[in-house]
Amino acid sequence: MISIPLAGKSSIADHMVIASGRSTRQVASMASKLAEKIKAETGRSPRIEGLPTADWVLIDAGDVIVHLFRPEVRSFYNLERMWSFGDAPPAGNA
Template sequence: MPRASAPDEVEALHALVLGSLDDDQAVDTVSIPLAGKSAIADHMVIASGRSTRQVASMAQKLAERIKAETGRPARIEGLPNADWVLIDAGDVIVHLFRPEVRSFYNLERMWAFGEAPAAGNA
């Protein structure tokens, strides 16, 4: 998905993602700033759902909200199994997991860039 260039558009998209996940009762949402650290996106958001059904529902609703707000479709991968769903919204990459799958892959540690992970995030 093409990335926006204006910082206010990036922050609006980031806020939309966080708000959507909060509305859908995502668990342990973490946002990792990537600006200046990676060319793939400005933010990576990682969250969990309590079941594959919740993960799939959160992903579909988030993609619909992104399309409605920005006019740009988000790319989704992993929806059929919904153990780990990736939503590529351009400037914001979202990973939605079932808790067991999230702890196995531990993306927070991989992308921490030497920073200590926030307490309470497995």
């Protein structure tokens, strides 16, 4: 898992978190549990995209955007490289 600070670099969120699960089942489980925790902490449900297929699930928790991937999909899209602005480790360091 990595966290990329976006404050001052993007208006979409202050932080982006990128993590991997080993399978679609694990990614879906991680997303569901995280959504429950976010709702318990904030009192509001985050927006979730991609849960039915669970290859790549995006959780929009307001100031934090979470991307959960299967490893092959994470490697293909390589969001770390796209959004890191030179301050994140290479893809695959989950």
